[in-house]
Each structure stands twice: as structure tokens, then as C-alpha cells.
Amino acid sequence: MLYCLLAFILGLMVGSFLNVCIYRIPKGESIVWPPSHCPECGGRIEPYDNIPVLSYLILRGKCRNCGERISLRYPLVELLTGILTLGVVCKFGLSFDSLYFLILVYYLIIVSFIDLETMEVPVKLSYFALNFGLFLSFLSKSQTFKEAVFGASFGAGVILFIIETYYVLTGKEGMGYGDANIMAVVGAFLGWKKVLLTLFSASFIGALVGIFLIILNKRSKELPVPFGPFLAIGALISLFFGDEIINFYLRGTGL
Known part of the structure; x- marks a missing residue:
């Protein structure tokens, strides 16, 4: 169904935000500012490089600015969040x-x-x-x-x-x-x-x-x-x- 697909996409997007929380909360940093940036070089991640899962695959798991490896945790959290969001919506409906x-x-x-x-x-x-x-x-x-x-x-x-x-x-x-x-x-x-x-x-x-x-x-x-x-x-x-x-x-x- 359409709402299941939308739920999965929404979950992927939320997963991207959860990655920010996972990285910043232990450091005591704000989860809303500054915008997403590479943890290695500090370079800002542009919106077209911040598409859940897809950007990781296109960039082959590397930062566009410095070429450092991006942790596999990022796409995994996005996929997991997407799948679980889909599961919850399928079980409990809208x-x-x-x-x-x-x-x-x-x-x-x-x-x-x-x-x-x-x-x-x-x-x-x-x-x-x-x-x-x-x-x-x-x-x-x-x-x-x-x-x-x-x-x-x-x-x-x-x-x-x-x-x-x-x-x-x-x-x-x-x-x-x-x-x-x-x-x-x-x-x-x-x-x-x-x-x-x-x-x-x-x-x-x-x-x-x-x-x-x-x-x-x-x-x-x-x-x-x-x-x-x-x-x-x-x-x-x-x-x-x-x-x-x-x-x-x-x-x-x-x-």
C-alpha cells in the first residue's frame, strides 16, 4: 500500500536524524545546530549528500570533502529505522x-x-x-x-x-x-x-x-x-x- 511505502521513506528520513542524536547526545552537543557535518574534517554535508542510504552508496561510504570513511552505522541506522517504522505502521495502521x-x-x-x-x-x-x-x-x-x-x-x-x-x-x-x-x-x-x-x-x-x-x-x-x-x-x-x-x-x- 502507498502508506506503507511512505512509512518506510519517513523512517529512512527519521533514521538520518537519529544518527545525529546518536553522535551528538553523548558529546553534549545540540542535535539541531550546527547542520550536519563530517566528523573528521568538519565540512558541511550538503542536502544532496544527505539522502538516507542512497548518498552513502553514491559516495561509496566516503566524505565528499576529505575522502575519509563514513561509518557503516549511518546507513544501518537509517535502514533499521525505515524497516521498524514500516513494521509499526503495518501493525497498528494509521x-x-x-x-x-x-x-x-x-x-x-x-x-x-x-x-x-x-x-x-x-x-x-x-x-x-x-x-x-x-x-x-x-x-x-x-x-x-x-x-x-x-x-x-x-x-x-x-x-x-x-x-x-x-x-x-x-x-x-x-x-x-x-x-x-x-x-x-x-x-x-x-x-x-x-x-x-x-x-x-x-x-x-x-x-x-x-x-x-x-x-x-x-x-x-x-x-x-x-x-x-x-x-x-x-x-x-x-x-x-x-x-x-x-x-x-x-x-x-x-x-
């Missing part, structure tokens, strides 16, 4: 809930890539996303304000309990407090049931990836692994397939 859940999706993309690069989760961004999740729930058909508040509290509380319990038992820090911020946002948008599904999915996928990297000798058991991207994957699984997974589980257990 509705307020599509806009509501796209806020969550875009937040997850930003924090995932920032966490991968810096091992940190931006607090202010999480705070703004949390408030969007809480107060826009009044207009959502999928989530009530009461469910959003309880989901946010439950999401953060579970992670904080895990952090403190792990520290008491081992004397070491495990998950970071930024993960609690992520789960507060996830809970606000998706509710407490999908908080549990998100944590289960994230832990399962994270364990598989960790084992795989250890087998390949790519990572020591002692080196920290950013858990934010796995929480994001778990949240996306909950968003797109959560109702079906939970209903399947409840039917299987007879609850």
Missing part, C-alpha cells in the same frame, strides 16, 4: 498508537547504539521518553495511564532489585542503572507483562551472544557487555509479538 509506539522504537534505536559505543544510557533522553510514554497513554488504545505508571515502576524496580541483589551476593556491579531507565520507558509504553517478556527475551539472546563470543575468543568473561541493545531487542519482540507470545503461554499453562 492511528495514534502507531505514533505512540514509534516514539518507543526511536528511543530504543538511539539508546542501543549509544550504549554500544559508550557503555552509557543518556539519562535526559530516557526521562523525556518516559514522560511521553506516561502522558500520551491517555490517548492510546493499547495502554492506560494506570498501566503505564505501574509498568514503568515495575520495569525500573525489577532491574534495581537485580542490580542490588547481584552486588550483595558478589560485591561487584552487574547491570547498570541505565538499564533500569530503559526498562522504565519500556514498561511505560508496553505494561508490566511485556516487561517480563522483554527481560526474558533480552537475557536469552544476550546469553547466546555472550557464549558465541566467548567460543570465538572475541571477548573475555570479565569484560562488560552493554545490555541496552539486548533490552531493546527484547522490547521490540514484545511490541510486535508480545500479545501472541503471552496468549500462547497462558493457553499452554491453562491460566
Whole structure:
């Protein structure tokens, strides 16, 4: 359908802006000024060189001004954002809930890539996303304000309990407090049931990836692994397939 194509194109354009956020937020820079520029030479990127994905291919992944390599992260984020935008619009249609859940999706993309690069989760961004999740729930058909508040509290509380319990038992820090911020946002948008599904999915996928990297000798058991991207994957699984997974589980257990 036409609106699906438009959703994908819109997602590509939003992805270009998310790249700006991923690069600038950890540096404490404005996400609106100055205009897009090469991180190496500082040369301004003209509009015709800033077309999502296409410009990267035309320029063969290099800056037109200085010839330095452009990170593959840029087209990947644009494509990912386009695909996920398309997925949300196809699932929820042309509705307020599509806009509501796209806020969550875009937040997850930003924090995932920032966490991968810096091992940190931006607090202010999480705070703004949390408030969007809480107060826009009044207009959502999928989530009530009461469910959003309880989901946010439950999401953060579970992670904080895990952090403190792990520290008491081992004397070491495990998950970071930024993960609690992520789960507060996830809970606000998706509710407490999908908080549990998100944590289960994230832990399962994270364990598989960790084992795989250890087998390949790519990572020591002692080196920290950013858990934010796995929480994001778990949240996306909950968003797109959560109702079906939970209903399947409840039917299987007879609850």
C-alpha cells in the first residue's frame, strides 16, 4: 500500500536524524545546530549528500570533502529505522498508537547504539521518553495511564532489585542503572507483562551472544557487555509479538 511505502521513506528520513542524536547526545552537543557535518574534517554535508542510504552508496561510504570513511552505522541506522517504522505502521495502521509506539522504537534505536559505543544510557533522553510514554497513554488504545505508571515502576524496580541483589551476593556491579531507565520507558509504553517478556527475551539472546563470543575468543568473561541493545531487542519482540507470545503461554499453562 502507498502508506506503507511512505512509512518506510519517513523512517529512512527519521533514521538520518537519529544518527545525529546518536553522535551528538553523548558529546553534549545540540542535535539541531550546527547542520550536519563530517566528523573528521568538519565540512558541511550538503542536502544532496544527505539522502538516507542512497548518498552513502553514491559516495561509496566516503566524505565528499576529505575522502575519509563514513561509518557503516549511518546507513544501518537509517535502514533499521525505515524497516521498524514500516513494521509499526503495518501493525497498528494509521492511528495514534502507531505514533505512540514509534516514539518507543526511536528511543530504543538511539539508546542501543549509544550504549554500544559508550557503555552509557543518556539519562535526559530516557526521562523525556518516559514522560511521553506516561502522558500520551491517555490517548492510546493499547495502554492506560494506570498501566503505564505501574509498568514503568515495575520495569525500573525489577532491574534495581537485580542490580542490588547481584552486588550483595558478589560485591561487584552487574547491570547498570541505565538499564533500569530503559526498562522504565519500556514498561511505560508496553505494561508490566511485556516487561517480563522483554527481560526474558533480552537475557536469552544476550546469553547466546555472550557464549558465541566467548567460543570465538572475541571477548573475555570479565569484560562488560552493554545490555541496552539486548533490552531493546527484547522490547521490540514484545511490541510486535508480545500479545501472541503471552496468549500462547497462558493457553499452554491453562491460566
